[in-house]
Amino acid sequence: MYAYRTLRVEIPWRLVEERPDVLDLVTRMHLAVEEYVRRLLKELTGQEEPKLTPEDLDRLLTPDRQELAVKIIDEVFPKYSLKKYFVDKARVFWRDVAFHRAVPLDAQLRVESEKDVSRAVFVDLKSGVVRVRKTGIPPFAVKLKKSNVTWIKKRLEEGARLKLAFVGIDVRRGKDPTYGGLYIALVFAREVTPVEPRAIVVVDVNRLDHGVVVGLVVDGKIVRRMRLPDECAVKKLRRLHERISDLERRAAKEADPARRGQLEDKVNRLKSKRYRKIRDIATRVAKEIIELARQNNATVVVDAMEEKTYSARKQSGESGDRKHLYDGLGQLRRRLKDLAQWYGLPYMEVRLYSTICPRCGAKMVKDKKRIMRCPSCGFSDTRDNIPLLWAKRRYWEILQKQPAFSAITLLTS
Ligand SMILES: [Zn+2]
Known part of the structure; x- marks a missing residue:
């Protein structure tokens, strides 16, 4: 059995101010994903904004729905000028996109001096920096906080490894959704042995x-x-x-x-x-x-x-x-x-x-x-x-x- 944990690395406001293209990219991604999920769920449930638990979603998104999902992705993503990289990722991870409301990006974690295999998200533990590239805008980098590095090291000790990453924006939903900070989410996975409870x-x-x-x-x-x-x-x-x-x-x-x-x-x-x-x-x-x-x-x-x-x-x-x-x-x-x-x-x-x-x-x-x-x-x-x-x-x-x-x-x- 696999378990997942996510580390949120905040993208500092200074970077967002200096790089309007980062905010623009994340917003476009967010809007594209929202539209994709809305359309997919409407096709599957007939409802406009269905209230679904993760379990409902899991039941609903059966493998035979992939074709429908891909069709919607192909229509929606280019509208928001998202490049081939995102379309390809979304097509493969069409279920994850619906669950996480974000497009998964492939990621690499460098602990020592392993070769950089040029994935979209590159976490360099030694220099304490996360680089995001290949997203259609010039690369950008975010410095990891000390607490981020400690967190990652703890997960590694527990036998986890970095699986993939998301770039996202905080949204407080409601009548008038408000947008908050940007972040990079790093998803770690670990194989777990269930505990016999006492x-x-x-x-x-x-x-x-x-x-x-x-x-x-x-x-x-x-x-x-x-x-x-x-x-x-x-x-x-x-x-x-x-x-x-x-x-x-x-x-x-x-x-x-x-x-x-x-x-x-x-x-x-x-x-x-x-x-x-x-x-x-x-x-x-x-x-x-x-x-x-x-x-x-x-x-x-x-x-x-x-x-x-x-x-x-x-x-x-x-x-x-x-x-x-x-x-x-x-x-x-x-x-x-x-x-x-x-x-x-x-x-x-x-x-x-x-x-x-x-x-x-x-x-x-x-x-x-x-x-x-x-x-x-x-x-x-x-x-x-x-x-x-x-x-x-x-x-x-x-x-x-x-x-x-x-x-x-x-x-x-
Ligand atoms: Zn009594």
């Missing part, structure tokens, strides 16, 4: 500002319990959020267009900062949880909030200002899944109740602040503990369940 790590994904409750269950007993991220990170995030709301209110009231513009710029800058902060928190929290699971050979069990609850909450009154916290949770879940797969740890999403009595199954009622009580048997505990108790109750059942490793086989061509 414990479970329970993750109760609630809300980032309430913290994520994590429990370690061994032999049917909760042996450790922690709350992530730390109070300080949550406070900082909340303060940042208050500043944004405050500036937004001021901008709305400002009559002078120039000054309003300035305030709005500031809001956007802070929003990007918040986005990055949340991403960092999700990364850190996922890392800590996976560490715990690896040390204990544990199955990672994440509370599966029902999709309905999730989207209802996202769109409800709590949305607006708190929506970003839910976005962070989506990221956290994806990261946990990816990392679990990377280390061969079983990963499962199980519905763990927080309002149903883990002792007798009756509906619990709120007693005091965040304390739940069962009117039927009298059991009571803090709300955060209830999902852990459910996981404990279902311990043996969960441990015996064969987790469905995502059977999606990509990047195989």
Whole structure:
């Protein structure tokens, strides 16, 4: 079984300013891919913007669809002046293009002084530079950060190798999509041996500002319990959020267009900062949880909030200002899944109740602040503990369940 991990190397704004052709190329690629995927999925589902999970996509994109995909690529890509290299790549990796919403580029990683075999993306670990070339514009280079180099070296130690690369642009989807920074994504692949689980790590994904409750269950007993991220990170995030709301209110009231513009710029800058902060928190929290699971050979069990609850909450009154916290949770879940797969740890999403009595199954009622009580048997505990108790109750059942490793086989061509 293969697992994949991706390193994002940000393309600095200075380079983007000096090289408008880079931004132009990435934008053209992005638009071409979006149009290709939209048309392909419309042909396959009959719907304009179908909501599909990766599993749905995997089922939908059967090999016999390649001809249709290639036909669309041949029509769409030249419209955006994408050269033969991209058309050829997209034709071969037509499924990956749909999954990743980007065209895979072939890549080489030089660790010592191996020969440069002139692939489109050349990662030179020794000089710490990524070069991108053969894309129809003059080559450009991005310096790797120290943390990038450390990350790559760790993956190499784990037996991974660089498989391919993407060049992309951050897009926040929505009514008016906004475009953010450019990046080079380096995809590493590794062959994994699945771990035989001997414990479970329970993750109760609630809300980032309430913290994520994590429990370690061994032999049917909760042996450790922690709350992530730390109070300080949550406070900082909340303060940042208050500043944004405050500036937004001021901008709305400002009559002078120039000054309003300035305030709005500031809001956007802070929003990007918040986005990055949340991403960092999700990364850190996922890392800590996976560490715990690896040390204990544990199955990672994440509370599966029902999709309905999730989207209802996202769109409800709590949305607006708190929506970003839910976005962070989506990221956290994806990261946990990816990392679990990377280390061969079983990963499962199980519905763990927080309002149903883990002792007798009756509906619990709120007693005091965040304390739940069962009117039927009298059991009571803090709300955060209830999902852990459910996981404990279902311990043996969960441990015996064969987790469905995502059977999606990509990047195989
Ligand atoms: Zn009860």
